[in-house]
Amino acid sequence: MMYEQQLQQLFEQPIMKIDVRNQASSGKAIEEERLEIVDLSAMSLDSLPNPSLNLATICKLDLSNNNLQNIPESLTARLLNMVVLDVHSNQLKSLPNSIGCLSKLKILNVSGNLIEYLPKTIENCRALEELNANFNKLRQLPENIGYELINLKKLSVNSNKLVFLPRSTSYMTSLKILDARLNCLRSLPEDMENLINLQTLNVSQNFHYLNSLPYSIGLLLSLVELDVSYNKITALPDSIGCLKKLRKLSVEGNPLALPPVEVVEQGLHAVKDYLCNKMNGGHQSPIKKKSWVGKLVKYRTFNGHVRTGAREEHEAFIMPDYRPIDALASPRYMGMFSPRRLFSPRTYFTN
Template structure:
């Protein structure tokens, strides 16, 4: 974002002579807008402004000692495009941040924030959010349903255990950085992130044990970093990522692909996973279809195909009873349409 001139206010009352008030922010035409820089001034509170807050398009309050931002001040920053408050002592953001309908860039990194206000969903022009190095426990649940213009979401070095399910609806997202958290899992339907180019969920250490199959459906993905987690198997679908140029998997107890394949590099890993998928093996992270296996092993008529012992015994009813013998009130519920076509697997090993 280009600005013609930047003005730094040195006086505590913001009473500095303006050198040029005819400034235009990108996307806002014919407005008299100001760039206000109060960074690195050891401020513990904000001075009373002497200018109309509606004329500010960029406000830099970074590298101070601010513990809060007044609700009344934020509510009047109606033309704000960039708000930078990184490296302060903020424990929360004002709810009135939802009034910033033109806000595109928000940097709150290096603070003490545990929650982002739900009202941030009203900042529908947001393209970049940097909340690194805070104490975030969770993100607003519906954040992905509202911030449809968001292109970069950085929440690394926090205490997040989960990402909201709605994260998978951020269709404009290009960069998702959630490393150094406490993530237990990732949303299942990530394939909706059609523009995602960089996904970093590394260094969740003992918490993250698997990667969803949908990661292999991120067709725009260029970089994937899942290093230093507890992942034992990569989904076979990763072998389909044609644009993938960088894959980091070190620091995991991987068995699929095996270490000797990983050592050969990205091409070998993709080839191994692709071959595994094409050979009929299913990724351990993808749900298996039990209906097909019932037919394969002839379970419905009480007979099995010949094959290895472990295969012959799979999905067979006790005592090899034909289905006719199960047509009693006791067993009829087993074969109701609701049970047969539900996600719950009645026949398990």
């Protein structure tokens, strides 16, 4: 009901929820009604009937829990005002290329199908905020999906056959939730630091495939939950010690050597303290070196806080034409924050 109220505000006209099953016995043509929400769910449909309504008036279409094997290109192309499309739990092997015509689409649910790939044209759905493609047979995502879907807040691709996430995924600056568990991921993108709004990251249960995490994971400054359980990870990156907002860390089911088991058993704070100390030289050679994170924290480039008595102020590293990290989250500045420059264990700031 809440979402229907949002749709009503969006279209500035009354929303009518029409259950087409209740129209079947009516002699009136469906086109006599001005439809906004159409429910065709759980009707055991093998194919879609020829529509006798104006498709351009539909803002939500529910085709879930049927036996659909395809969606006609011509039908999708005419859903010009579509905001929510739900086709979960069908027998779809692919999506129509014309899905790229849905310029107003905000929520797309294609979970529980047999889809092996998403059409490249999905990159044209730039208003998309939530994409649910769980429980399919996806082996890869469109290469440029992250560069185009800049408004995406939730990406759920769990229970597929993904071997990697495209590099462009790192540029989904609006993304808050990334769920890629139960896949075949070998690695994560190296330059994850641009995911400045990411709060939940779940890459658990990639089992014997995922054996390491990138150092850039320590720059996910909004991260609250991190689940890397049931993989083959032997060492957590030291940079995780910098995740000040992290409240939940799941690492069970990994052959962890660093941090040691006795540290992990003490909980999140002990793990973060251990990694932070290790990163700052507490577990290194007698020659004291400061890591890149220590230097950045010193100069407040982590949106840091300076306490002066009871007051809290924001400071930034003073330099000509300085821009915060948030403003540099674009491919143009990719080299400046490349993990190869910032995250290499051989790169240190000396006194």
